[in-house]
Amino acid sequence: MKFEEPTSDNLFDRAMVIGKATPRIDGPLKVSGQAPYAYERHDVVEDQLVGYPLGATIGRGRITAMDTEAARNAPGVAAVVTTLDIDPLEISSFNNARLFGGNEVRHYHQAIAVVVAETLEQARHAAEMIDVTYEEEEGNFDLEKAWQNGLGTDEADAETGNVDEAFASAEVTLDETYRTPDQSHAMMEPHSSIADWSDGENMTVWTSSQMIAWARKSLAETFDIDEDRIRVESPFVGGGFGAKLFLRSDAVLAALGSRAAQRPVKLTLPRPFIFNNATHRSATIQRIRLAAGQDGRLTAIEHEAAAHEFEGGGNEENPTNLTKLFYAGANRRVKHHDVVLDLPESSSMRAPGEASGLMAFEIAMDEMAEKLGMDPVEFRILNDTQVDPMNPDVPFSDRNFVDCLKVGAERFGWSDRNRKPGDTRDGLWMVGHGMAGAYRGAPTLTSGARVRLERGHLTVETDMTDIGTGSYTILAQTGAEMLGLPLEQVTVKLGDSRFPASSGSGGQFGAASSTAGVYAACVALREEIARRLETDDVRFEDGNVIAGNKAIPLEEISADAEITAEDTMEFGDFQDDLEIGTFAAHFVEVGVHAATAEVRVRRMLAVCDAGRILNPVTARSQVIGGMTMALGAALSEQLAVDKPRGYFVNHDLAGYEVAVHADVPDQEVIFLDTLDPAISPLKAKGVGELGICGVAAAIANATYNATGIRVRDYPITLDKMLDRLPETF
Amino acid sequence: MNEMFRDKIDISLTVNGEPVEGRVPAGQHLVDFLRGALGLTGAHASCEHGVCGACTIKVNGEAVRGCLMLAAQADGADIWTVEGLSDQGTIKDLQDAFVARNALQCGFCTPGMLVAIDELLGKEGVPSRAEIREHLSGNYCRCTGYEAIVDAVETVARARAQKGAA
Amino acid sequence: MQFHRPETVEDALHLMAGQPAKLLAGGTDFFPALGGRRTSDAVVDLTGIASLSGIARSGSSWRIGAMTRWAQIRDADLPRQFLGLQLAAREVGSIQIQNTGTIAGNLCNASPAADGVPPLLALDADVEIAGPDGTRVIPLFDFITGVRRTELKPGEIVTAVLVPDAPASRSAFLKLGARRYLVISIAMVAANVVLSSGGALDGIAIAVGACSAVAQRLRKLEENLTGTVPGSEDFQKAIAEYGLHELTPIDDVRASADYRLAAVRTLIARAVMQAVEGRG
Secondary structure (H helix, E strand, C coil): CEECCCCCCCHHHHCCCCCCCCCCCCHHHHHCCCCCCHHHCCCCCCCCEEEEEEECCCCCEEEEEEECHHHHHCCCEEEEEECCCCCCCCCCCCCCCCCCCCCEECCCCCEEEEEEECCHHHHHHHHHCCEEEEEECCCCCCHHHHHHHHCCCCCCCEEECCHHHHHHHCCEEEEEEEEECEECCCCCCCCEEEEECCCCCCEEEEECCCCHHHHHHHHHHHHCCCHHHEEEECCCCCCCCCCCCCCCHHHHHHHHHHHHHCCCEEEECCHHHHHHHCCEECCEEEEEEEEECCCCCEEEEEEEEEEEECCCCCCCCCCCCHHHCCCCCCEEEEEEEEEECCCCCECCCCCCCHHHHHHHHHHHHHHHHHHHCCCHHHHHHHCCCCECCCCCCCEECCCCHHHHHHHHHHHHCHHHCCCCCCCCEECCEEEEEEEEEEEEECCCCCEEEEEEEECCEEEEECCCCCCCCCHHHHHHHHHHHHHCCCHHHEEEECCECCCCCCCCCCCCCHHHHHHHHHHHHHHHHHHHHHHHCCCCCEEEECCEEEECCEEEEHHHHCCCCCEEEEEEEEECHHHHHCECEEEEEEEEEEEEECCCCCEEEEEEEEEEECECCCCHHHHHHHHHHHHHHHHHHHHCCCECEECCCCEECCCCCCCCCCCCHHHCCEEEEEECCCCCCCCCCCCECCCCCHHHCCHHHHHHHHHHHHHCCCCCECCCCHHHCHHHCCCCC | CCCCCECEEEEEEEECCEEEEEEEECCCEHHHHHHHHCCCCCCCCCCCCCCCCCCEEEECCEEEEHHHCEHHHHCCCEEECHHHHHHHCCCHHHHHHHHHCCCCCCCCCHHHHHHHHHHHHCCCCCCCHHHHHHHCCCCCCCCCCCHHHHHHHHHHHHHHHHHHHC | CEEECCCCHHHHHHHHCCCCEEEECCCCCHHHHHCCCCCCCEEEEHHHCHHHCCEEEECCEEEEECCCEHHHHHHCCCCHHHHHHHHHHHHCCCHHHHHHCEHHHHHHHCCCCCCCHHHHHHCCCEEEEEECCEEEEEEHHHHEEECCEECCCCCCEEEEEEEECCCCCEEEEEEECCCCCCCCCCEEEEEEEEECCCCCEEEEEEEEECCCCCCEECHHHHHHHCCCCCCCHHHHHHHHHCCCCCCCCCCCCCCCHHHHHHHHHHHHHHHHHHHHHCCC
């Protein structure tokens, strides 16, 4: 099925199941410890061995020798495969750093050996016995230096109007530079796989992946075998945030270990290994210039940024993307420098580009509002746009950003905010209020599904994943809605390469795309039922198909044999002529300790515009989770680079400080009641990445409002403010 | 080497109310014994470092890190994981509240979180939201944030107090 | 790796005689400190020795058994001289860590950021050590000699922490980090104070952690503050003008050295005020 034009009134506008606050259907499995994540799939295959990886301890160079004799002879060891034992594996079309093979070391903790043994303890013990000799080479690990060299060079990526003239003639201008650090996804489940490639022919991988079809394709390319010989399963994923979009070394090492030992091998990447072996969000440096008239209308915007990537590219962290679209303004120039560094591969992390871009841009907007003497809410309202400002023929399909701002200001009590920085005290705490806008695109990807109706029970099969987002639940709701069944009569099976290929989970495209895919399959099923009833006028209600004035129970229709249908939703080119996005406004109150500069967030509010909300319970969690991750980004998360040696120093979950329970205050989310007919038949856009966007800047702006100290270098740690605090103790 | 030292240790303990005996490597962590030797699926290893709480289990009545304890140290211990607590039915209200409020997303942290909460709810009185947050700060959640978790715990604590008072 | 779990101090000493062995208590620092590596030394788990656990007063001294867990200290009914130690107990890792981590483990691990050390220094604690040649007692200040280094000799174990009874003493503990909880300290301060009837500081002990290789008592500052009234101008001045020469903080991922020093001044004043006010 092809979605070729914006949808009109349809059954989702009279929904019985979609849009209802349905508790997640996989909840009972998860709260009882029964959900099978990759490493605990003890039952999928017998005789599992355990693999343990070894990582390089240089940032760049080559391996001249590896002594594995002791490891091979250690108790319980079934196989040792080193990077010198095999030719360099192909780099798949989704990867940039090679996952294994050859003597070249291109990043710290690159996998260089896997030890396979009867037990984890034996494998771990033997891995320590491998002696590696390196020839270390100098590497380039310094983004700051590259930024200084690259600033102002090369053609703009996009430019409209006359930016230089607009700045020269502007009444009010701003020119500031902002920095965001390298960040880690830090999903709770480490990368884990069980691989069975015992015969060296057919490969089955039980893994933790956001994208089944991509994983399978990557495995085929990496090992140069036919995709048909590979099966990938990932029914439960313990979080991803982009870390599990692409094939990682866990699956590769498990597969190599399995082929060598001729038995299935399970392997999890040890947590301290993940930060440098796998991917992260690149640091960014961003110079933002704004120009406006005294009336507050933006006349020019310039955004120049740099982020680092592994040789070969692939980093999505382009903070200037949103700058092309978010606010009005006739003159605009954006330029992003992709700097190749020898650090581990940077890659997509939740809202790549927008997350870091808004961390900077929404501080700049706050600074500009102050220069103009304007309320930052009013300033944003004044500069709203309903069209792509660089390409005014392209309208936004449905943009209600101004409503987000107005509703948020009202609900938060923005009019009662602290107005003069440093003016409100609560004992030793300086209290401040801040806000920020948020924008995240709403892409869609081709997505397929198969549906089976048997004795009135619907089974949905798609290779879509549920990485915690709620896919199981919203796909069940979609199926139930389409067939007029109660939710209990729908089973959803996900994450298996034997099922039709879906969009997968990522880029905020999963919910919109995969529900549309299930819709398409259900339309096909409904047509098949209609065909059997020899009519084209059917409705599905209360477990019945209603043809004319006759209601036939679906149980009866599918009593003798299962009725199946399969289809794929493809999204038409008309979407290219529209800007389809999601929008939010965030409001935050913080307290900053007047003597120590500790920042404590006191309350948070998000107002979101993302089309139809398929399930308010799961959508709310997505946004609150994003806000929480952004709180960490604002105040504590930072991968520290060892610049001489080229690795992330704080590579464990103690050193990389994510927000914990006590850091997070009461949070509220409001969804505007909007519909976007251009996105899909369900008129629903994703919210998972919108939730992280803009929040950190709102915290930064509130911190400024509390103290009068502007920090432009994330995370906003206490030491960056101490010398400017009003009190010494 | 003193012959009292062994690199395999015989242990006998109870896990989820069932007697268990095993010969474990001296260096085996308790969470790996539970996952590997016993085939349990509830306690997860995440940070392997004692900070994230995903491996939280109950040992002799108290919530501890399964990744920071050796299986050998559990000789004679009484151990409960989320599977056992589920079967027993003692945390049914809490599990229901977690599902109802969507206090979980990917669910990987959830079993450890529930065991830590079980300890909190075993104490007297209804904890404040601040006390809930402090008690659970050793349990990371990266998906859901914490708001719905605090809501769920508060609901159950209040309901239990009311039931106790009635 | 090999393992043994003795049930008496005598058995433990006997096991350790004549061979390298690593001591395991709650395990909360032991495994992270290995950094993923295995130890080839034998491991002696002391948590099976019941006599090493518990808190009791005998005569003019309090005895905290070496294997007493932080949760026990946190929840015990103790006089207010221990409030600082109890506040520190609440900050040791998380509840799961407090349920297993022990007081002696925290001292023997000798991390510059160990939560237990500053309050115990401020309490003038001694460490009781049993070894093949009998038992000895040394001040905690002399026990920790450097980063992950102590006076403990091969074959010895810590059996107790001894604290002189000081019923008039009040105490406090403050810790600073980027996160609200589960932080690796940027700086921490413990204070024990005794007030005169006029409200001046009659006795004062201040200890600072995470700002030097080993947590430090600020004895010269204590001298300067004695006789001042907490919160008074003299009191503030004494802190503001003090050189903090005992401290040698480092720049790291979490904070600059300068920040640590500035923060310590703030924390000292706050800790003393908090001890005086008796807030928990």
